[in-house]
Amino acid sequence: MYRTAVHFPNVVTMRRAPYSSESTLMVDSNITNSPEWNCIHTNDSETMFPTNFAWGAATSAYQIEGGWDVDDKGPSIWDTFCHEGGRLVFEGQSGDVTCNSYELWEEDLRCIRQLGLTHYRLSLSWSRLLPEGITRHVNQKGLRYYNKVINDLLASDVLPMVTLYHFDLPQALQDQGGWKSPEIAAIFDSYACFCFESFGDRVKLWITLNEPYVCAKLGHEDGIFAPGVKEPGMAAYLVGHNMLRGHARAWHSYNVLYRAKQGGSVSLAINSDWAEPLDPASPDDTAATERYLAFTLGWFAWPLFVTGDYPEVMRSSIEVRSKELGYQEGSRLPRFSKDEPSLLGTADFFALNYYTSRRVKPGECCPGLLGLKSDRDAEGVVDPSWPVCGVSWLAVVPDGLRKLLKYIKDTFNNPAVYITENGFSQVGPVDMEDVQRCGFYHDIIQEVARALREDGVDVRGYFAWSLLDNFEWADGFSVRFGLFHVDFSRPKRPRTAYRSGREYAGIISKYRSQTMVNI
Ligand code: NOJ
Numbered sequence: 258m259y260r261t262a263v264h265f266p267n268v269v270t271m272r273r274a275p276y277s278s279e280s281t282l283m284v285d286s287n288i289t290n291s292p293e294w295n296c297i298h299t300n301d302s303e304t305m306f307p308t309n310f311a312w313g314a315a316t317s318a319y320q321i322e323g324g325w326d327v328d329d330k331g332p333s334i335w336d337t338f339c340h341e342g343g344r345l346v347f348e349g350q351s352g353d354v355t356c357n358s359y360e361l362w363e364e365d366l367r368c369i370r371q372l373g374l375t376h377y378r379l380s381l382s383w384s385r386l387l388p389e390g391i392t393r394h395v396n397q398k399g400l401r402y403y404n405k406v407i408n409d410l411l412a413s414d415v416l417p418m419v420t421l422y423h424f425d426l427p428q429a430l431q432d433q434g435g436w437k438s439p440e441i442a443a444i445f446d447s448y449a450c451f452c453f454e455s456f457g458d459r460v461k462l463w464i465t466l467n468e469p470y471v472c473a474k475l476g477h478e479d480g481i482f483a484p485g486v487k488e489p490g491m492a493a494y495l496v497g498h499n500m501l502r503g504h505a506r507a508w509h510s511y512n513v514l515y516r517a518k519q520g521g522s523v524s525l526a527i528n529s530d531w532a533e534p535l536d537p538a539s540p541d542d543t544a545a546t547e548r549y550l551a552f553t554l555g556w557f558a559w560p561l562f563v564t565g566d567y568p569e570v571m572r573s574s575i576e577v578r579s580k581e582l583g584y585q586e587g588s589r590l591p592r593f594s595k596d597e598p599s600l601l602g603t604a605d606f607f608a609l610n611y612y613t614s615r616r617v618k619p620g621e622c623c624p625g626l627l628g629l630k631s632d633r634d635a636e637g638v639v640d641p642s643w644p645v646c647g648v649s650w651l652a653v654v655p656d657g658l659r660k661l662l663k664y665i666k667d668t669f670n671n672p673a674v675y676i677t678e679n680g681f682s683q684v685g686p687v688d689m690e691d692v693q694r695c696g697f698y699h700d701i702i703q704e705v706a707r708a709l710r711e712d713g714v715d716v717r718g719y720f721a722w723s724l725l726d727n728f729e730w731a732d733g734f735s736v737r738f739g740l741f742h743v744d745f746s747r748p749k750r751p752r753t754a755y756r757s758g759r760e761y762a763g764i765i766s767k768y769r770s771q772t773m774v775n776i
Contacts, residue, residue, distance in 0.1 A: 305710060308772040311416070311718025312765040313376035314369070314740060315678050317423035317467065319352045320727040322382060324359030328398035331388030333425035334435070338483035345481060350733030356725050356743050357750050359402065366409050368724055368741050368752050373765045376416045378677060378720045379406065380423035380467065383448055390427035391444060392451050400455060407459050418462040418677070418720070420526065421449055421507070424472060424482065424730070431484050436472065436496040442597075445503035446510055453515045461521035464608055464677065465507045468528045469500040469557055478629055481731050490627035491589055494575075498591040501560055501600060508603035522605035525561065526677045529554035531614040531657035531664075535638055539618075545635035546617040548574055550664075552633040558607070562669040565601035566593060578632045582625070606717065607665055610678035613650060614657030616640050646693065647682030648736055655700040662708040662716060673715045676705065680722035681757075682729075683737045694757035702764055721761060725752060 319335045326332070339351030358365050369377050383390060385399035410417050422445070426435055430444060449465060457463075466472075471482065473493040480487035504525045511523045532549045534542035548570055551559075555568035566572075567590060575590045593600060615637030623631060639645065643652040658679065665674060681697040698721070708714040726739035734745055740758035744751050754762075 306706065306768045306772055307709075307717075310716075310768070310772070311376040311418075311675065311720070312769065313374055313378055313418065313718055313720035314372060314724040314761075315378035315418075315720040315722050316358075316365075316724050316727065317380040317420065317425075318382035318385070319355075319423070319425040320723075320729070321356040321358040321365070321725055322385075323352065323354040323357040324385075325351075325353045327359065328385075328402075329388055329396045330382065330399065331384035331390070331396075332428040333382065333384045334428055334431045334483035335425050337428050337431070338485055345485065346731050347733030347735045350728070352728040354750075355728045355734075355745070356752075358725075361750060362402075362406055362409070364750075364752055365724065366413065368754075368758075369410070369415055370413055371754065372724075372740065372758065372762045373769070374415055375765075375769075376418055376462075376718060376720065377410055377724070378418040378420065378464075380420035380425075381452060382425060383422060384425070384427035384429075387427065387448060387451070388429070390430035390448070392447055395451070403456065407456055411459060416462065417460050418464065418675070419452070419456065419460045420464040420467050421445075421452055422465065423467040424476075426484070435484060436499050437477070437486075437492055439499060439502075441499050442502035442506055446506035449503075449507035450510050450514065453511055453519065457511075457515050457519040457521060461519070462675075463511070463521060463523040464526045465504045465523060466500050467526045468610060469497055469504075469525070470528055470553055472500065473497040474629060490629060490632065493629055494590045497556060498593075501557065502593075502597060505598045505600045505603045509598040524604040524606050524608040524675075525557065526608040526610055527554060527557045528610040528612070528678075529661065530637065531611070531654065531661040532617050532637065533614075533660070535616040535618040542618050545619045548633050549615070549617045549635040549637060552629065552635070554665075558665075558669060560593070560600035561602070561604040562607070562672065563601075565599050574634065575632045578634075582627060584627070604672070607669060607672040607674040608677040609661070609665065609674060610722075611658050611661055611676060612679060613652045614640075614643070614654035614660075615652075646697070647684045648732065651682055653681065653697060655697070655704045658701060659704040659708045659712065662705075662714040663712045666712065666714045671715060673717050675718045675720070676716065677720050678722040679719065680738045684735055687737070687742060688755075689742060689753070690756045692756065694755065695760040698757060698761050698764060702768075 325336050335352060339346050381403055386396055388394055388396055407417050473496040475482035476484055477486040477492035477496045478489050486492055508523050532546050534546045536542045551568040551571045556571060559568045560566055572590055576588055579589055617635050617637050620630060620634040620636045639652045643654050645652050662674060679701060681694045683691060705716055705719055709716050721740060723738045725741050726737040726743040728734060729736040740761055741752040741754055
């Protein structure tokens, strides 16, 4: 029987509700075998996934590990940001303990197994492995921790996808200029090589950097993410540039030194909304949409997949705005040097983080101001018919994912795509029976199936964000994305499946058994 989607009330819920812990239920270890666990009903003939499709969930080190200063770990910029710039984080919270996965990894593994995941995406804490950010001092305890995680996953038939960098630069490197410094590209490369060398015999899917857009814009333009730099219209472009240079070096190192013996794939995770013109008949809205996509997806995808350089519309917009503002010192968007490893072709697959969509019109924001938004001159609007879940930016638009996947196929020469993140948040009182999120997962997976079957997009996998409720950056613990609820008020941080966790397990089990039957 085809299960109709749950429709969400079209309301914008509070952005910053205090965390409240209610449930103490523990997960039954045989839960995937219980009938209630397999609660999804779909029309068998309607959707099909390839046999080796990756069914995953994702987390990141700072958001779940805790243990911020134990066992010789060095501080990262998020440790500093929360401790010193704490007023910028919800209720002064931090990731000091969070899910305490550093101590409780086996609990996470239990959750992973209960979901029936084939893949798990985690990130490495750079400063846990290299407390000063460089290979002069390797922290053996950090190495041991990640070796155990990777080995345990493999022993459970779960393949790791490992992100080298998910927002948490070692503070020691920030003190030397961080991502604004040109030297960071070579330092990142040597960290990447250290990781390929240490784990690459077992890890075959690598993400160098997670969401460089967010690091650049929120961390160095808006100053609301670590390291809290506010230099609008300047630092973000420099940071994005150095991140791309670091990525390219790491990819080339893998290609030359490790690919033949390790046989893995390396990419960079790009976040993007789907965007379409507010008025499809308006040339101004259409042009604004092109700029909107160029300044997010295109900024990082164009150099890797199309030309080795930034999208032309991004360059020209920044130049025009610089002239208008009387800015004298050359382009604010740096140029790639011919003497450096080239960017073009440095992604073995397209790694996409998709959460939401926007309708776009020309910008209304302060033309006299220096900043990315005014360079972009495009404003994203939430369609009133779209429900908004939890955080105010997260309009729920499952078919936006299908459209974005088709756009990626057409624009970037039909790459293999992993959806490395996608999810639905909850704020306010904990709702263990989260039917809206169940409906969301059902709908989004249908859209992925349509992209595969009807649009011919080469989608290789889907990673739900997130395995666990965790530290949601500036929103602290007030926003919950987990498939498992975590009770942050209790020392053991018990993990309990939300109904949506059971739903996702049911979806995975359904489609995996379907592909078994069809091979
Ligand atoms: C993307 C980021 O990679 C992740 O760290 C964050 O928690 C989710 N978006 C949700 O905001």
